[in-house]
Amino acid sequence: MNTRITELFSIEHPIVLSGMSWISTPELVAAVAEAGGLGILATGVLDAEQTRAAVHKTRSLTGRPFAANVTLYFPGNRANAEVLIDEKVPVVNYSLGKGDWIAAAVHAYGGRVIATVTTIKHALAAERDGADALIVTGHEAAGHGGQVTSLVLVPAIVDAVSIPVIAAGGFADGRGLAAALALGADGIAMGTRFMNTVESPVHESAKDVSVARSIADxxxxxxxxxxxxxxxxxxxxxxxxxxxxxxxxxxxxxxxxxxxxxxxxxxxxxxxxxxxxxxxxxxxxxxxxxxxxxxxxxDGDVERGVLPLGQCTGLMKDTPTVAEVISRTATEAEAALDRTRSR
Ligand SMILES: Cc1cc2nc3c(=O)[nH]c(=O)nc-3n(C[C@H](O)[C@H](O)[C@H](O)COP(=O)(O)O)c2cc1C
Known part of the structure; x- marks a missing residue:
């Protein structure tokens, strides 16, 4: 399936692994890249030296394009962004801060920039600051999703900007991908779905939690x-x-x-x-x-710890491999689009 984001990032499927601390590791990012998607390496809990090592490790596991994220609001993450620039990471994803300097530096070596946003105001600012694409995260998402649901937020931002939009928050299968495309997005990013895969390094009990919980949990x-x-x-x-x-x-x-x-x-x-x-x-x-x-x-400990979890947890019935998630999401999306056309 070709969209503006498969073109922009030279990937096969318009499917992105969200940056999740302790989870979107070099191994998971490489698995997504090898299956034809775009993996975002999480650097939120790494220092600059660990970020550089994680970039090297990812490069040793895959020759395909990958991304890495920085959460500018977190202390120390500016230094991580500087490492990603120094390492010429193909795609840099930033959130919760002003990324004009990141866009200028990444464009200088021919890389691409994705800004993650949850409001129209921040989407417009990111486009002005030079982002090549946006991840638009709706209310359904695990972690820091917006106040507005993806069903409303995604088309509102698609109308407001001219750069491609990757929809996030509530997407876990091919029906979700088809819906995102129908809303005007050029692809989806998934966190909860990829957290619950064979290759995900999250504790096994967190995967069990995501299968057992319903959409209201x-x-x-x-x-x-x-x-x-x-x-x-x-x-x-x-x-x-x-x-x-x-x-x-x-x-x-x-x-x-x-x-x-x-x-x-x-x-x-x-x-x-x-x-x-x-x-x-x-x-x-x-x-x-x-x-x-x-x-x-x-530790997968939801008695003492806190696990970010999206509402789409209730759509998940199994723990497949990354390659299965990507191939079935792409196939189901084609089928869902055909079905709606033939109605
Ligand atoms: C277990 C887990 C951990 C996450 N950790 C982070 C994180 O460290 N930083 C971040 O920006 N987002 C984090 N997220 C949110 C994802 O990046 C993404 O925005 C979200 O999962 C998308 O919605 P979905 O879960 O409905 O697919 C996390 C999500 C999950 C499920």
């Missing part, structure tokens, strides 16, 4: 890491949602939080004091949320 809240996002509805998520935090408690836990964020304690404590009430509570939540994600993603 997730919560959308800003009380996990300070930004609105969707997680499995389980004791670990409920505990962190109930947790009360204020700048004083953030300051009291600042040593632990600094350790979690990999920042010098003095810098963090000063930051908490100087940044004002809202930002300091958000920073504390981010650090505590980070630790909870780690437990959810690496």
């Amino acid at each position: 997730t919560v959308y809240t800003n009380r996990v890491d300070g930004l609105p996002g969707r997680y499995v509805d389980a004791p670990g998520s409920r505990r962190i949602i109930r947790m009360r935090l204020n700048p004083l408690s953030a300051l009291m836990r600042s040593r632990e939080i600094a350790g979690l964020l990999g920042l010098p304690w003095f810098k963090l404590a000063t930051g908490i004091v100087l940044s004002g009430y809202r930002r300091s509570v958000q920073m504390a939540r981010m650090a505590i949320g980070f630790d909870a994600f780690k437990k959810g993603c690496t």
Whole structure:
């Protein structure tokens, strides 16, 4: 299936693996690339040196194009972006920040840039800043999806910009891909579906959770890491949602939080004091949320940890290989489009 994004990234299928910390590793990214999709290497929890090693590892596993992401809002991620530029990674994906400098540097070596957005305002800004394509993440998504559902957000942004849109949030099979194309997108990005694959390094119990849970078994809240996002509805998520935090408690836990964020304690404590009430509570939540994600993603522990999970978890009945996901998504999408035409 050819669309503007298969052309733009020289891939076979308009299917993208979302960047997921601890999950979108070189091995998973390479598996997606070898199956004809575009894998996004997650660098959110890596430092600059680890980012460089992960890029080298990905290159050793596949000769095909791949992407890597940076979440500009997270401390230290600017340095990761500089590594991706230095390494001339074919496609750089950024989110939660201004990426004009990334676009200029990546274009200078002939690479491509994808910005991840959840609003029309940010989509327009990313297009102005030089992004070649957008990942548009709707409300159904695991993690930081928007306030508006994909069904409404995707066509609204397709109408607002002229660059290709990759729809994310709620897509788990070929019917979803066909629907995204019908909405005017040029492809889909999937997180929850690829998290639950044979090659995914997530703990096996997280894969079992994603098969067992229904479409209604997730919560959308800003009380996990300070930004609105969707997680499995389980004791670990409920505990962190109930947790009360204020700048004083953030300051009291600042040593632990600094350790979690990999920042010098003095810098963090000063930051908490100087940044004002809202930002300091958000920073504390981010650090505590980070630790909870780690437990959810690496230990599959949803009793104590937090697992990002999309509503499409309820559409999943199995744990296939990456190649199966990509080939059946592409085949089902063709069939779904034929079916609608013949009606
Ligand atoms: C287990 C898991 C972990 C994730 N971790 C991150 C992350 O570290 N950073 C990020 O930007 N998005 C993360 N996401 C969100 C995905 O990048 C993507 O936006 C989302 O999964 C798309 O929606 P879907 O789950 O409906 O496919 C995660 C998603 C899942 C399922």
